[in-house]
Amino acid sequence: MTDLATRVAAVPRSRPGRVAPALLGYAAVRVLGLVVLAVWSAARDKSAYTLLTARWDSLWYTRVAELGYGYEVRLANGDVHSNLAFFPLLPWLERLLHAVSPLSYADAGFVVSAVVSFAAAWGIFAVADHLYGARAGVCAVLLWAVLPVGIVQSMAYSESLFTALAAWSLYAVLTGRWVTAGALALLAGLTRPVGLAVVAAVWTAAVVSFVQERRELRELREFVRERHECVRERREDTPVARPWPRLAGMLLAPLGAAGYVLWVGHRTGAGPLGYLEVQAGWRNGFDGGYAFARFIAGQFTAFPSALAGVGLIVGVALLILLYVVCVRQRQPLPLLVYAGLVTALALCASSYFGSKPRLLLPAFPLLLPLALALARLRTARVAALVGAVAVASAVYGAFWLNGSGPP
Template structure:
């Protein structure tokens, strides 16, 4: 633990200093990653437009007015309080959707000639490159510029990468989470706390960013104490640490408690999620679903699911063994744990794991060690496959 703490926890030298490169310099360094990201997502959108036209559908409608995007738009237009009761008695309440994206949709549509749905898509199109920039900065810091470019490109080319262009909250959340975790890695505690709080207002998995802030802060103080420095002295050396820790959970806890007060129960938000058939059971329902696939005619699909779960767990363990910093280990682990142990509609799991970008660090570092022609060939093939799959997926069952 001592070695992990010393290697993974930011020390005083990593705090902001007058010599820190400015935003413009950082943006210039990230330009290749942002260009690669834009090219991959542009390819995905072009394939979606062609596929949708051939299928008699509208690509714009698919991105802005289906599934969760309709719920976010309704919150932006009418506020909370809308619910649908299904024939089986389940109640789908819009309280299940965290408020930051609808707030932004409402604000942008009030300032610009955009509908709330188009504003939601605009938020996604603005924040997904911001997330790619954060991923580049993370990869660059740990393994160099080529790893940063590869990390941003791989995230763009995920099989469900098309969601990054939809009026969904994944792009917004990943941008806030990735920059928040980066701030923890670099000792910018107040910024990390604010970003963690905003991430907590965006999706339930915002708890993962809070955990990264809290556990890294705890290990930082523990290391200082083990080295003979008192806790008070350590806090004086890091004046932003305590405020960052205190601010970090405000968004997530605030919405959780507000829903509880509105529902008249401390577990009100969990009850709302239960109405959607969601919740956490330690992965029992997901395991039963995989077993059902394996034991029936859908055996190939079950085998694919099992291989996919094994792959993401292997990538997580691989990243830990490669010495990923503690904030990334904690954040990625919590996102992965919540995704794999949640019950509900299992087709959403790839989308739920999209913010788990630390899982892509091992393949990104491997690509960075390859010759540029080979690494770009691999990324290009993956990007084409992602574009085709995204268009097929969105014109079919899609990401509910």
């Protein structure tokens, strides 16, 4: 059998007891980040809870949850910021939790994000554990938690929800659960535009596995023709996968993203491209990285900002290097497709440049090479390294959220 087929046939190992160390470590990192944010914000006479639940995109999501779609802001330069740019799954969950509890919409957004961030951590562990073992799974979760922009995982934003759906969809693909993978991809497509990366991963895996099965079936038939005496034995020993679950997963996967985009087009009267016009009102679009390259080049006009320009170039180079290492380590194709598209969409979009680190947060497969390297170290050394990075991440997150611009 092929390498992917072997992984698909493997028995899932991600049980609650197995993931406990990863979730406990994740909780510790998140608590540290929140404590540092609270102290930093209090020193600046700001509310940490407001920063997490009622600023920037959080306000747009809660407004959708409370009032529905149709709200827009017209700026002096002619730009139109419409809440149709925000996909509906997070506001739906906020509305549901508000309806069944005394929580406000903002409180509901915070609770949803807190819960799904642990679901995301568990999903990341499940993928890494399935491929490389529990120790690598724990390290992958800790690395995701201590990312410099990890504080976003505790905000009423959609990154944690999307990462949870994407990670579990990819895990379902790796374990051959096609209908589950497609259903989760559908929900991911209702969460963020980058849900198309999950859809592409599901479709790629399904097509490749179909081609591999057909090839193996042809090889079996040739073997049978050459050895007629083995016909009955080979037919009994060789399972033939049913195509219907895989086909159902493929059909389900794009329905979320496609359904919302088509609904926006119908609502705006602009047809199938209506969502692109909504994004254009926010000055968002895909330009192949031209705007981002210009932004980096513009940093070299003065000495202090030139250091930031160098840092951006180094950061992009490291992302590309990590992806190359993922390819060389022969990560499963669905993970490579997903991580590649998430990274490309984040770097090549003409969106607000300060948000790019946040947009890269769901690209967790890029962390797997680092998790493997970390897993080879002794536990004490891992704890020291992760602890030091967690403190730095918490301080940076507090500084970042207390800044003037949105994350």
